[in-house]
Each structure stands twice: as structure tokens, then as C-alpha cells.
Amino acid sequence: MKDLFGHINMSSFDAVSYINSHSSNITNIPNIGIAVSGGGYRALTNGAGALKAFDSRTENSTHNGQLGGLLQSATYLSGLSGGGWLLGSIYINNFTTVSNLQTYKEGEVWQFQNSITKGPKTNGLQAWDTAKYYRDLAKVVAGKKDAGFNTSFTDYWGRALSYQLINATDGGPGYTWSSIALTQDFQNGNMPMPLLVADGRNPGETLIGSNSTVYEFNPWEFGSFDPSIFGFAPLEYLGSYFENGEVPSGRSCVRGFDNAGFVMGTSSSLFNQFILKLNTTDIPSALKTVLASILEELGDRNDDIAIYSPNPFYEYRNATISYEKTPDLNVVDGGEDKQNLPLHPLIQPARNVDVIFAVDSSASTSDNWPNGSPLVATYERSLNSTGIGNGTAFPSIPDKSTFINQGLNTRPTFFGCNSSNITGHAPLVVYLPNYPYTTLSNKSTFQLKYEISERDDMITNGWNVVTMGNGSRKSYEDWPTCAGCAILSRSFDRTHTQVPDVCERCFEKYCWDGTRNSTEPAAYEPKVLMTSAGVRNLAVSRWVWGLVPVVLGVWLM
Template identity: 50%
Template sequence: MRLPTSSQVFFTAASVLSAVQAAPGPTPLAAEVDNLVTRAFSDSPSGGYAPGRASCPSGPLVRNANDISSGEKDFLKKRQPITDKALTDFLNRASMVDFDVKAFMSSYSPTIGIAFSGGGYRAMLSGGGQFKAMDSRTPGSTAVGNIGGLLQSAKYVAGLSGGSWLLGSVVINNFTTIDRLQKAGNVWDFENSILAPEGALHIVDTTLYYNDLNREVQDKEKAGFDVSLTDYWSRAISRQFVNYTDGGPGVTYSSIAKSDQYKNAEMPFPIIVADGRNPGEEIISSNATVYEYNPLEFGSFDPTLYAFAPIEYIGSNVTNGVPNETGVCARGFDNVGFVMGTSSSLFNILITQLDSVGLTGVLKKLVETTLTAISAADNDIADYSPNPFFGVNPGINPSANTTDLTLVDGGLDGQNIPLHPLIQPTRKVDVIFAMDNSADTVRKNGELSNWPNGTAIIATYERAIKGSQNNGTLFPSVPDVNTFINLGLNNRPTFFGCDARNITSDTNKFPPLVVYIPNSPYTFNSNVSTNEMTYSASERDLMIENGYNIVTRGNSSFDQNWPACVGCAIVRREQERKGETQTAQCQKCFKDYCWDGTRNSAVPNDYNPTALVSAKSAAANGARSWGTAIIALLSGLVSAALLL
């Protein structure tokens, strides 16, 4: 998508910056740091952010979405014995009474999915603690009362927006651990803004940094690819999440499939989610085309596309999956930062936040003009041009005749938990552990209180029952947001879909049981604004610790049967298919945690949860927020142009 004249101010500023000598690369990482977080590796043929020419693989570059890919099937086949062993160990540690783990596992291999919601750094850090608790590599996570090994038992893991930053940070750095990310120093350091010093106006100190961002993005544009604000955002966030010089401008999402950890199926199959948005379209859960990125493919199961393309070759000029120039493709378009940046692109809300940055006078006017022009030009998106699905399924695909495919934040359709890829019937997922770190609650005075209230899971349920985009997916019933709050379902784990026969009598179509785990205060008031961009090391670690406590229920101090109840949820779908009765222990677990259909839709009082353990609070700093940091990027570019 080429920017119109009305937004030339942004790229005029950027082009002036390109004349400035680039900042030297960062000091090479010390060996001990590299040992903490194994480095990602560059895979783009250009060696940088720009995609490069490459030979095409044999066969078409698109397929119908009537099944998962053969590559995904091969991965799962290799992953199954690993998950079987891990799950056997987990169930044995879970102290399940009167349940024969060996007999169950000898006849069935459950498919577990884990989903991490969006919500900026709050979601990434709370989710990081949840991830850490489920990872058997975390010291102490397999002790009594813990749930370490659940991650190793999972076949799928998905993230969107802030959840994609968590997932991307781990898998692109060769499936590292949260512990290592915390200790590394060069990644997951949120003491300072990724885009500018406090106030965003220390232009002399930051001009060279902006020039580096601009140079990388302009390399892509000079190679013939359209760019948008998402490209700048992507290059900025990469520097915090990708362990490679300058945030790995040549590191691709498809490079995950070339890592030993993926080849050996040591990680769950990782999926990141974004939404398609046609020009001028308002996205809602019932109409959005939900796109997924996995290490092998990019596309959607939705009937408004129903196709996938090899992710390594998106950026190629194709018509109905056939290269326009025989044998000539592109590689490197799937930059991992661009994938994470696409899943977290929320620029259409930023124009309302100018006053909070402290900009005044001419500079404020320039930035305001720039943001307005970006939004008016539909450039508040991620531009996937050339469209990988040009000419594909024109009878159902609204983007089939457009050369641009435009994508936005994966939570803008309301489905802020990436459940969509995990409820596809072809993946046959038995249970989903859904981490909801959304910010939904609003006080009566209009202030955001930033706790989840079930909005995200409700959006997925409503999409499933409305039919037009559900592609045959089924989803358990869930109540309204008022019931979530009035019954405390947003303050503790809740199981949805405990009786699959209430959803369908076809045992071959049982949907997953969903274990909903909302953000709540255990040891830290983790309801930090989505816009918050800066965390001290202690605040970061307290957020992670609280996330650990959320998913373990305080190391089972609030319910000593919690690990067993997790096990009961995992095995339930196969028990139902076989007509087996639950053990007394599992029946009690389901009585304690299953939503029983009760509703209380009365308007609740302000939701102000009490800390389950003595909790601390993060220091709010709106001047260093997510939204204002994006504006800082623009003001930095514009201001530098004025000063040079």
C-alpha cells in the first residue's frame, strides 16, 4: 500500500534521517549471555530486513485448508512420544486417586493446547509466569503442588498481541526458558522505552537509533515492498525480544522450523494470530478472517479464505499460488518481528493519546497530522503485499482481487485469547488452557481497572454459534460478562464444556474442554494498563511471579487438589468418548471448577478484587506507555528531521 501525499510528512522525516550515519551495532554479546539465551539465527537471503529473491519450491504455493499440512502432521507424529512421556510423568505427579495412568496413556494420547491472550506487556509478563510454571525446566516446577511438565505435555501453543511477544521470545530464541530471558540482560529488559527516552524529546541522543529503524525499513521498501507503521513498530520491539544484533533484522518466523528444538519436536507447535481487515471495515468477532502463522504456513481456516501458503515464501508474486515469474520467489518477508508486530498493531487508537505525551505546538500538530493521515490511508495496518492469496478462492475470498492483504492486531475482533486455531476440528484438541490477561473491566466513573471479565472467551463462543465464519467449529457455552464477575469466574480457574454431550452427541466432534485461567492478584496487583511500556526489573519479576501463582493457585496452597484437577480436565474428553465414569476425585474437581450454567446478569458493582496474598502494585507511568511510545517514535522521526 503506497502512502498518499497527505502522509508524506512521516516518510519525509524518515528520509532525512536516512542521511545520518547509522549507529554502530551493539557490543557483541558476552559468552555467558549467549549461554543464557541461545541466539536466534538470521535466515533472510538479504541478510537484513528486506526480503530477497529465491528459487521456488516445487508445486503450488497455496493449498486448501481442508486439513492441517503434511508438515504439521509429521511434526505431531514426532512430538507424540515426547508428550506421552511428559504427560505420563505429569499425571503420576498429580496425585490422581483411583486413576490408572498407565492404562489410560497406553490407549490414548490427549492433544493439549495452551493459549496466551493479548494485553501488551501485562499479558506477556503474566503469561510469562504462567508459561514458567508449566515448564518442567523451571527449577521447582515439578515439586508437589506445581504443574511443571504441562508445557512439555502440550502439542500446541498459541499467542496473540502481547501473548505473541511471549511466545515469539521463547521459540525464536531456540525454545529458551523464562528464567533465562529474565537473567539475560540483552532481551526482556524493560527499564527504558524501546522507542525513546522519557518524554520522547531527547532527540540528539535518539536520532541515530531512529535512523537504524528507518534504514532497516527503507531497505525493505527499496527492495520493492510496501511498508507501513507496523514495520517500524516491528523493528523496535524486535530489539527487546530477539537475541540477535539489532533485534535480528534477518531472523524469520519460518527459521523456527530449522532449529534443532523444532526438528526434534521438543516444543509445542507454535501459532501466532492476527486479523484480516479489508479497507474501511470494522472488525467484529463474527466477520473477521482470523489468520495464523506457524513455522510452516500462513493462512486461515475461515470460509472467507480457506487456504494456506508456505510461510517461508510469502512476499512472492503469485496468482492463485503460481509464481508470476517462473521459478522466482521471495524469502525473508516473514521476519519474526514483523509477525509479532502485526499481531500487536493497534495504531488506530493512538491519535486519542497525544495529550498524554506532553507534545505541544508545531511538533504536536505534525504528529497529529501524521497519525490522521496514516489512519485515513488505512495505513494503521500491516501490509502483506504482494498478497499471497491473490486469485485464490475468488468466490469466497474478499481479498482475492486485491494486490494487498492487510492485517491488524489479533485481538481487535474481540477474541483476545487465541482459541481460534485450537478449536479447528482437524486439530482434534482435547483440552485448552486459556490464559486470559485481558483488560476488560471499567469502573462506574469510566476508569479502566484492567482485569478480565470473560469478554475474550465470549467473543469466541458467539462466533461459533453465529455460523457464518465458524467453519464447523464448536465451542462450549459461556455466560455473559456480568455473570463472570458476579460469580467470580474471572477471579479463579473455571472449566467450560465439562459435559461434551451438552454441545454435540457426535463423539467424533467433541470440542475441547476449556480451562479458563484469568489474571488475578495473588502476590502482585497485575492489572497494569495495556499501554504501560516500561517496567523495572523488580516489577517485571513480580508480574512473572504473580503469573506463576495464578496458574498454580499459589503452588496449590488454595487447593491442594489443583494438579489433580488439571489432570481430570486433560483426560475427560477421552473418558466421555468411551463412556467412562469419572473418579470421585475428578467428580469433586468438576463440581468445584465447572461452570454449571448458573447466570447472574445483574449489573455488578465495580470489580476490585482482593489480593489473595499480600500484593504490591506497579508504579503507573503513562508517559512511557505503549500508545505514547508509538507516538514517541513518530515525534522522534519528525523532530529529528526538523533539527537536522
């Protein structure tokens, strides 16, 4: 964190000395979270640009006025759906950089010009490559089924995602989410804790409401802080038979169920949309017919979810009846409860997060732009009279119309600046909405194919979203300084430090003032803001990166 503030101009306030003076009491040091929303490949690429700008390992990210080092300063990094793909690709490939993932060679990761419906291209005919791709997907899923586990569409979806996101020619069927915890850098605290979010769905349900259970995957555990569960199971041993939180005597422990692709797929189980997109791809018609019939069969069996069976919370003492007595636990896309920003794990009282940088790539408007909807959903859930919020606190958030009418979805906005007005420990939220700085970045969530240049343009735009056009957006030259003030705000409260004048000016400018304009807004159709922001493509072509991904776990041990 001192490195971060070493290249942020805080005027006459010495932030590095401030951190040094309070380092003896770690609770006084800012506790940072970063949240990356869902939204398919749009969210992945826009979020990638943001993390690239926040990563001190990225070339030019630690120059004066940049935010490189924010990623290294963060305690938590959360994602769901497309944002979860981004997290998974970074962490499963040994916490690599976005620059390294922007590859330019067929057969490597992030080759999104090869649609996930067709699979990776080799030197042969695409039709043959695609046929082999589907055979390989089916073979791995069949192996799980043969081992005695229930399977669902998410098993296929997760395997397909792995081919694009994990640096392995076969999509890494042996890579597990829990193995992140075994890497030396994670154990040394050199990276934020990754948190992947998904929602619960009871048998027979099709709609996910605000009362649905929100689950998280971290490298150690799977579970929920919600009162419907309020418990966690060891992630490494998912697939084992648990009863009241224990594996009964005589039962074997299972490892490898937490396949990395399956976990990423769980947070993004876009079943219905996937089947609808089949007719727009150039898969050979015979193969398309076969695949469609398989997916339709899965849907008819209500298998358009991720099945966690055996249910790790079976007869668990803290679970509600619906979860306690269900042998299978059904889990779906983490954004289906409208909380498309994964804020839930970051507002838990036990984590004491001070500030959340919320990168929102949601398609909330008719033209696929954000309008604050995920913030509204999380705020409303925290106030829910059923108690589902379970003691979480969240800053007051205006309605969606106010976001558009006041332009809060066109620039960074701080929510929760005055902690004394909030009951409980609520973080200051730095809202960073997707906006067209250098390209129209409002791609459809279900666009499954991105040419390399389009991918790179989206990533560059994401960089510009969190750097204000690489520092070139008029009237936002103070942005890095004010981001620093947001980081320090709750720490100032705890240490009873007078807020520096430079931060007072920042809060006056960036904090939502509490006013509302709920009238029906005009159509929101932003145009590209600038032709160039000085950062066209920060990826270095043809990196020789030699990733050695995390490889641990088999279906049964």
C-alpha cells in the same frame, strides 16, 4: 506427559499407567492446547508467569503439586498481541525459558524499564541512543521499501518490538518466523507448535467485526480456516507473487518477508494508542514532533495495519471476492474482533484439541481485569448464522455479568465438561483469569514501561494465577489434581473409561454448573489476595545463557 502426571497426585487413579495402556493408539492420548491472551506487556508478563509454571525446565516446577511439564505435553501454544510477543520471544530465541528471558543487564532482552518509545539504553546519553534507535528502525524499513514492497506502521512497530524481544543488538532484522520449523527441537517434536493470530481487514474498514477473517501464522504457513479464505500459503515464500495459489512461471520466489518482528507486530498493531502515548514519554520534543508527523502521515494513508503485498490469496479459488481481487492483504491486531484469547486455531476440527488452558489477561472491565469476554466472543462466533465458524464447536459460555456475579473471573473454571451436551468435537476449556494474588496485575494495556522489579512481580503473579498461589490458596489445594482431570476428560470419553472418583469431585467443583446471573454486577475491584505465595522471584539473576537465535532469511533471495 507421563513425567507431568508423575508429580501430580491423582489419588488412587494411576494416570501414568492409563497413558501407557493407550499409547498404542495415539488418538486416545490427550491433545493439549495452551492459549495466551492479548493485553500488551500485562499479557506478556502474566502469560510468562503461566508458561514458567508450565515449563519443566523451570526450577521447582516439577515438585509434587506443580504443573511443570504441561508446556512440554502440549501440542499447540497460541498467542496474539502481547501473548504473541511472549511466544515470539521464546521461539525465536530457540525455545528458551522465561527464566532466561528475565535478564538483569542493559542491552539484553526484556529490559522493559526502557520504554519501546525510547529504545534500548547503552553507555551513552539516552537522547543519543534514542535518536540512533529511530534511525536504525527507519533504515531497515526503508530497505524493505527499496526492495519494492509496500510498508506500513507495523513495519516500524515490529522492528521496535524486536529490540526488546529478540536477543540481538540490532533487533534481528534477518530473523524469520518460518525458520522456527528448521530447528532440530521443533522437528523432533520437543516443543508445542506456535500459532500466532491476527485479523483481516478489508480496504476502507476501520472496525473489525465478528465476521472478520481470523488468520494464523504457524512455522510452515500463513492463512485461515475461515470460509472467506480456507487456505494457507507457505510462510517462507510470503512476498512472492501468487495467483490462484501458485507462483506463475517466470516469477521469482521471495524469501525473508516473514520477518519475526513483522509477524509479531502484525498481531499487535496498536496504532492509535501508540500515537496517543507519545505525549507521555520523555523523548526529546524535537524528535517527538518528527515521529508524530511520520505516524500521522501513515494513518492518513490508512497504513495503520500490516500490509501483506502481494496478496498470497490473489485469485485464489477458495477466497471470497473481497480477498480474491485485492492485490494487498490488510491484517491487524488479533484481538480487534473481541476474541482476545487465541482460541480460534485450537478449536479447528482438524486439530482435535481435547483441552485448552486459556490464560486470560484481557482488560475487559473498567479497571483492566478479565470478565470472560473473549470466551463469549468465540462462543458467539461458533454459532454465527453466516457460517463463518465453518464447523467449529465451542462449549456454552455465560454472559459477562455472570462471570463477575458468580466469581468465574476470580478462579479457574472448566467449560464444556459434559461433551455429550455439545454438537461436534469441542474442547474442555480451563479458564485461567488474571487475578491479584501477590500484586495488582491490572496494568494498562498501553503502559509501555515496566521497572525490572515490576516486571518480575507481574511474572510471579502469573505463576500464582495458574498454581493457585503456588499451592497456598485456601480451598484450592486440589488444583493440580483437578487440572490433571481436565487433561484426561476427553480421553476418558474416547476410551470409555469410568471417570475416577477424584475427577468426579473435581468436575463438581470446577465445572461451570450452567446457571446464570445476568443482573448488573457491582464494581469489580479485587484486592491483593496474599502477601507472599512462596515464590517471589523465580528468575536466576544474571544467567549466562548465550542464546543463539534463529537467524535465517533476507528480504530477497
